[in-house]
Amino acid sequence: MMKISDNLTQVRKRIQAAAQKAGRSTSDITLLAVSKTQGELAIRDAYAAGQRDFGENYLQEAEQKRQQLSDLDLSWHFIGSIQSNKAKTLARAWDWVHCVDRLKVAESLNRHRPENLNPLNICLQVNIDNEASKSGCKISEIEALAEAVAKLTRLRLRGLMVIPSPENSTPAFKQTKEILNNINKTYNLELDTLSMGMSADLGEAIQCGSTIVRVGTAIFGARKK
Ligand SMILES: *Cc1c(COP(=O)(O)O)cnc(C)c1O
Numbered sequence: 117m118m119k120i121s122d123n124l125t126q127v128r129k130r131i132q133a134a135a136q137k138a139g140r141s142t143s144d145i146t147l148l149a150v151s152k153t154q155g156e157l158a159i160r161d162a163y164a165a166g167q168r169d170f171g172e173n174y175l176q177e178a179e180q181k182r183q184q185l186s187d188l189d190l191s192w193h194f195i196g197s198i199q200s201n202k203a204k205t206l207a208r209a210w211d212w213v214h215c216v217d218r219l220k221v222a223e224s225l226n227r228h229r230p231e232n233l234n235p236l237n238i239c240l241q242v243n244i245d246n247e248a249s250k251s252g253c254k255i256s257e258i259e260a261l262a263e264a265v266a267k268l269t270r271l272r273l274r275g276l277m278v279i280p281s282p283e284n285s286t287p288a289f290k291q292t293k294e295i296l297n298n299i300n301k302t303y304n305l306e307l308d309t310l311s312m313g314m315s316a317d318l319g320e321a322i323q324c325g326s327t328i329v330r331v332g333t334a335i336f337g338a339r340k341k
Contacts, residue, residue: 120158121165123335124149127318131329134322145322148193148311150332152177153340156184162335163188171195171214171330175202182209195277195311195330197251204228207270212237214277214311214330217253222265229270238265239277239311242295244288252278255295262299262307275309275327285317289324 127147135142150171151159159170159181168189172178173196182192193212203224206213216222216238229236240261243252253261258276266273276296280288289312300307313321315334322329333339 120161120335123337124162124165124167127331127334130319130334131322134319137319138323140322144327146328148195148328148330149335150195150314150330151181151336152196152332154336155340156181158336159185159190160188163190167335169193171332173197175205179205200224207236209233210236212239212274214239214328215241215251216265217241217243217251217261219261219264222261222268222271226268226270231270235270235272237274237309238271239275239309240265240273241277241279242292244278244280244292245284247281250279258295259299259302262305263303266303266305273305273307275307275311277311279314280312282316286320286324289313289321289326293325 131145131147132142135145146169148169148171149162149167152173169191171193191211193214194206194210195214198215198221200221203221207225207228225236241252242258243250243254265271276292278288278292292310292312296307296310299305309328310326311328312326313329315331318329318331
């Protein structure tokens, strides 16, 4: 079995190669280690190898790990599906929420974000394949959502997040970048984040402008559940 530190080295090399090919700086791309279903020790291994940003999908599981790991200086990103009843917990201590797809959830996060913390970093999830079964805001409604969320002072709207179907990912990544550019132009914003690309397609995503790649299995191996 490969060690987590070796896996991280491999993933960083892939990021570096993709960035170079795209004429981009590696420092503009954040590696988010997706640690869902992985235990405390796996995260400690990744931390020891220099990893600081971690992504989790299941709030209860993640809150337990956050407590176990409170001695480490980590940045926590929520990338799971989000309902308003999770907003209070997320707003109290998390650093990023990537999957906001409606105003009600954003307002709830905004209301609960404590004054003593920095504004919560937000990405809006776009249903980029326009499939009824998928979560995310409709493409036709994303500009209006961005305009509204950008006004919430306890949030810092950073950009967009997508999970395209694998067979269509490159055009979807390109379209996401276009949508971000249009939002910035239309509303005079400076959104700087595209959360896109996973273990299988991080190179393509970086080619299309990704600034956060969310990588699970390529770092930690197969998931535990
Ligand atoms: C699990 C997950 C990932 C990581 O996927 P891998 O294929 O294991 O790299 C990335 N993003 C989201 C939203 C996920 O749920």
